[in-house]
Amino acid sequence: MPSNKKVIKAYVSEDEHMKVSATAKQCSLSLSAFAKAVCLGHEIKSREDQQARRELLKINADLARLGGLLKMWILDDDKHRLDVEKLLEELRLRQKELCEKVWSL
Template sequence: MKETSRKRRHHLRVPVLPEEKIQIAQQAKQAGMSVARYLREVGQGYQIKGVTDYQRVRELARINGDLGRLGGLLKLWLTDDVRTAAFGPETIHRLLARIEATQDQMTLVMRTIVRPQADQ
Protein backbone atom coordinates (compact mmCIF):
# COMPACT_ATOMS: atom_id res chain seq x y z
CA MET A 1 0.00 0.00 0.00
CA LYS A 2 1.28 3.49 -0.85
CA GLU A 3 2.01 6.07 1.79
CA THR A 4 -0.20 9.09 1.19
CA SER A 5 1.19 11.26 3.99
CA ARG A 6 4.59 11.66 2.29
CA LYS A 7 5.00 14.72 0.10
CA ARG A 8 6.55 14.35 -3.29
CA ARG A 9 9.29 16.94 -3.55
CA HIS A 10 11.15 15.90 -6.67
CA HIS A 11 9.89 16.79 -10.12
CA LEU A 12 10.88 15.28 -13.43
CA ARG A 13 10.84 17.43 -16.53
CA VAL A 14 10.04 15.62 -19.75
CA PRO A 15 9.97 17.58 -23.01
CA VAL A 16 7.09 16.56 -25.28
CA LEU A 17 5.58 17.71 -28.53
CA PRO A 18 2.16 19.41 -28.39
CA GLU A 19 0.43 16.37 -29.89
CA GLU A 20 2.18 14.09 -27.37
CA LYS A 21 0.96 16.28 -24.53
CA ILE A 22 -2.61 16.03 -25.84
CA GLN A 23 -2.36 12.25 -26.23
CA ILE A 24 -0.95 11.77 -22.72
CA ALA A 25 -3.67 14.00 -21.24
CA GLN A 26 -6.38 12.04 -23.08
CA GLN A 27 -5.01 8.71 -21.90
CA ALA A 28 -4.81 9.97 -18.31
CA LYS A 29 -8.41 11.17 -18.52
CA GLN A 30 -9.56 7.79 -19.90
CA ALA A 31 -7.84 6.12 -16.96
CA GLY A 32 -9.51 8.56 -14.53
CA MET A 33 -6.19 9.98 -13.36
CA SER A 34 -4.32 13.24 -13.33
CA VAL A 35 -1.50 13.49 -15.85
CA ALA A 36 1.07 13.43 -13.02
CA ARG A 37 -0.37 10.28 -11.47
CA TYR A 38 -0.75 8.63 -14.88
CA LEU A 39 2.88 9.30 -15.84
CA ARG A 40 4.12 8.28 -12.38
CA GLU A 41 2.29 4.95 -12.54
CA VAL A 42 3.26 4.23 -16.16
CA GLY A 43 6.86 5.10 -15.33
CA GLN A 44 6.87 2.63 -12.46
CA GLY A 45 5.52 -0.15 -14.66
CA TYR A 46 1.94 -0.27 -13.41
CA GLN A 47 -0.61 -1.45 -15.94
CA ILE A 48 -3.19 1.28 -16.45
CA LYS A 49 -6.82 0.21 -16.59
CA GLY A 50 -9.40 2.66 -17.89
CA VAL A 51 -12.53 3.59 -15.99
CA THR A 52 -16.03 3.15 -17.30
CA ASP A 53 -17.53 6.31 -18.69
CA TYR A 54 -20.02 7.27 -15.98
CA GLN A 55 -22.07 9.41 -18.36
CA ARG A 56 -22.64 6.37 -20.56
CA VAL A 57 -23.59 4.27 -17.53
CA ARG A 58 -26.18 6.89 -16.50
CA GLU A 59 -27.51 6.83 -20.07
CA LEU A 60 -27.83 3.04 -19.88
CA ALA A 61 -29.72 3.36 -16.59
CA ARG A 62 -32.13 5.84 -18.23
CA ILE A 63 -32.66 3.53 -21.21
CA ASN A 64 -33.18 0.60 -18.86
CA GLY A 65 -35.88 2.60 -17.06
CA ASP A 66 -37.56 3.32 -20.39
CA LEU A 67 -37.56 -0.39 -21.22
CA GLY A 68 -39.08 -1.17 -17.83
CA ARG A 69 -41.90 1.33 -18.36
CA LEU A 70 -42.59 0.06 -21.88
CA GLY A 71 -42.55 -3.53 -20.65
CA GLY A 72 -44.98 -2.58 -17.89
CA LEU A 73 -47.39 -1.13 -20.44
CA LEU A 74 -47.17 -4.29 -22.53
CA LYS A 75 -47.75 -6.48 -19.48
CA LEU A 76 -50.79 -4.38 -18.55
CA TRP A 77 -52.22 -4.85 -22.04
CA LEU A 78 -51.58 -8.61 -21.98
CA THR A 79 -53.51 -8.99 -18.70
CA ASP A 80 -56.65 -7.57 -20.36
CA ASP A 81 -56.76 -4.73 -17.85
CA VAL A 82 -59.82 -2.47 -18.25
CA ARG A 83 -57.53 0.56 -18.61
CA THR A 84 -56.07 -0.87 -21.83
CA ALA A 85 -59.38 -1.74 -23.51
CA ALA A 86 -59.05 1.28 -25.82
CA PHE A 87 -55.66 0.13 -27.12
CA GLY A 88 -55.86 -1.70 -30.41
CA PRO A 89 -53.27 -3.86 -32.14
CA GLU A 90 -51.72 -0.78 -33.82
CA THR A 91 -50.91 0.74 -30.44
CA ILE A 92 -49.34 -2.52 -29.28
CA HIS A 93 -47.28 -2.77 -32.48
CA ARG A 94 -46.02 0.78 -31.90
CA LEU A 95 -45.14 -0.15 -28.32
CA LEU A 96 -43.22 -3.21 -29.47
CA ALA A 97 -41.40 -1.09 -32.06
CA ARG A 98 -40.43 1.40 -29.32
CA ILE A 99 -39.12 -1.43 -27.16
CA GLU A 100 -37.04 -2.73 -30.06
CA ALA A 101 -35.72 0.76 -30.85
CA THR A 102 -34.83 1.28 -27.20
CA GLN A 103 -32.99 -2.04 -27.14
CA ASP A 104 -31.05 -0.96 -30.24
CA GLN A 105 -30.18 2.34 -28.53
CA MET A 106 -28.98 0.45 -25.47
CA THR A 107 -26.80 -1.82 -27.63
CA LEU A 108 -25.15 1.21 -29.26
CA VAL A 109 -24.36 2.76 -25.89
CA MET A 110 -22.95 -0.52 -24.59
CA ARG A 111 -20.67 -0.77 -27.61
CA THR A 112 -19.23 2.69 -26.91
CA ILE A 113 -18.42 1.57 -23.37
CA VAL A 114 -16.91 -1.79 -24.28
CA ARG A 115 -14.98 -0.65 -27.36
CA PRO A 116 -11.66 1.00 -26.49
CA GLN A 117 -11.68 4.75 -27.07
CA ALA A 118 -9.00 4.48 -29.77
CA ASP A 119 -11.29 2.32 -31.91
CA GLN A 120 -14.09 4.89 -31.99
Protein backbone atom coordinates in the same frame (compact mmCIF):
# COMPACT_ATOMS: atom_id res chain seq x y z
CA MET B 1 5.34 -2.17 7.12
CA PRO B 2 7.08 -0.78 4.01
CA SER B 3 5.19 -0.64 0.72
CA ASN B 4 6.04 -3.06 -2.09
CA LYS B 5 5.07 -0.50 -4.72
CA LYS B 6 7.74 0.58 -7.19
CA VAL B 7 8.13 3.99 -8.82
CA ILE B 8 8.55 4.45 -12.57
CA LYS B 9 9.90 7.76 -13.84
CA ALA B 10 9.54 9.06 -17.37
CA TYR B 11 11.01 12.20 -18.84
CA VAL B 12 8.69 14.19 -21.08
CA SER B 13 8.74 17.65 -22.58
CA GLU B 14 6.56 20.43 -21.18
CA ASP B 15 4.17 20.03 -24.13
CA GLU B 16 3.94 16.25 -23.66
CA HIS B 17 3.33 16.70 -19.93
CA MET B 18 0.48 19.13 -20.64
CA LYS B 19 -1.11 16.72 -23.15
CA VAL B 20 -0.85 13.71 -20.83
CA SER B 21 -2.19 15.70 -17.88
CA ALA B 22 -5.12 17.01 -19.93
CA THR B 23 -6.01 13.51 -21.15
CA ALA B 24 -5.83 12.12 -17.60
CA LYS B 25 -8.13 14.90 -16.41
CA GLN B 26 -10.63 14.14 -19.22
CA CYS B 27 -10.75 10.57 -17.97
CA SER B 28 -11.18 11.65 -14.33
CA LEU B 29 -7.93 9.93 -13.38
CA SER B 30 -4.85 11.11 -11.56
CA LEU B 31 -1.72 11.35 -13.67
CA SER B 32 -0.32 8.30 -11.89
CA ALA B 33 -3.49 6.21 -12.37
CA PHE B 34 -3.71 7.26 -16.02
CA ALA B 35 -0.05 6.39 -16.74
CA LYS B 36 -0.42 3.03 -15.00
CA ALA B 37 -3.61 2.16 -16.92
CA VAL B 38 -2.08 3.13 -20.27
CA CYS B 39 1.16 1.25 -19.60
CA LEU B 40 -0.78 -1.88 -18.64
CA GLY B 41 -2.89 -1.65 -21.80
CA HIS B 42 -6.20 -0.98 -20.06
CA GLU B 43 -8.97 0.66 -22.04
CA ILE B 44 -9.36 4.27 -20.98
CA LYS B 45 -12.81 5.84 -21.18
CA SER B 46 -13.28 9.57 -21.06
CA ARG B 47 -15.63 11.25 -18.61
CA GLU B 48 -17.88 12.10 -21.57
CA ASP B 49 -18.12 8.42 -22.56
CA GLN B 50 -19.01 7.47 -19.00
CA GLN B 51 -21.62 10.21 -18.80
CA ALA B 52 -23.11 9.22 -22.17
CA ARG B 53 -23.37 5.61 -21.01
CA ARG B 54 -25.18 6.67 -17.82
CA GLU B 55 -27.63 8.81 -19.81
CA LEU B 56 -28.34 5.98 -22.25
CA LEU B 57 -28.94 3.57 -19.38
CA LYS B 58 -31.43 6.03 -17.87
CA ILE B 59 -33.26 6.20 -21.21
CA ASN B 60 -33.30 2.41 -21.33
CA ALA B 61 -34.89 2.30 -17.86
CA ASP B 62 -37.51 4.84 -19.00
CA LEU B 63 -38.34 2.65 -22.00
CA ALA B 64 -38.75 -0.35 -19.71
CA ARG B 65 -41.13 1.60 -17.45
CA LEU B 66 -43.12 2.75 -20.48
CA GLY B 67 -43.39 -0.84 -21.65
CA GLY B 68 -44.71 -1.83 -18.23
CA LEU B 69 -47.36 0.87 -18.40
CA LEU B 70 -48.43 -0.25 -21.87
CA LYS B 71 -48.76 -3.83 -20.64
CA MET B 72 -51.00 -2.62 -17.83
CA TRP B 73 -53.11 -0.74 -20.39
CA ILE B 74 -53.59 -3.94 -22.41
CA LEU B 75 -55.00 -5.64 -19.33
CA ASP B 76 -57.46 -2.79 -18.74
CA ASP B 77 -58.49 -1.99 -22.34
CA ASP B 78 -58.80 -4.91 -24.76
CA LYS B 79 -60.00 -2.89 -27.78
CA HIS B 80 -56.56 -1.25 -28.28
CA ARG B 81 -54.65 -4.47 -27.71
CA LEU B 82 -53.15 -4.74 -31.25
CA ASP B 83 -51.99 -1.12 -31.26
CA VAL B 84 -50.38 -1.49 -27.86
CA GLU B 85 -48.70 -4.77 -28.82
CA LYS B 86 -47.19 -3.03 -31.88
CA LEU B 87 -45.92 -0.24 -29.63
CA LEU B 88 -44.46 -2.78 -27.21
CA GLU B 89 -42.62 -4.55 -30.01
CA GLU B 90 -41.25 -1.24 -31.27
CA LEU B 91 -40.12 -0.40 -27.72
CA ARG B 92 -38.37 -3.77 -27.43
CA LEU B 93 -36.51 -3.15 -30.69
CA ARG B 94 -35.44 0.35 -29.65
CA GLN B 95 -34.40 -0.92 -26.23
CA LYS B 96 -32.27 -3.64 -27.83
CA GLU B 97 -30.61 -1.09 -30.15
CA LEU B 98 -29.99 1.22 -27.21
CA CYS B 99 -28.38 -1.54 -25.15
CA GLU B 100 -26.11 -2.47 -28.04
CA LYS B 101 -25.01 1.16 -28.37
CA VAL B 102 -24.40 1.48 -24.62
CA TRP B 103 -22.17 -1.58 -24.47
CA SER B 104 -20.23 -0.49 -27.57
CA LEU B 105 -19.09 2.67 -25.75
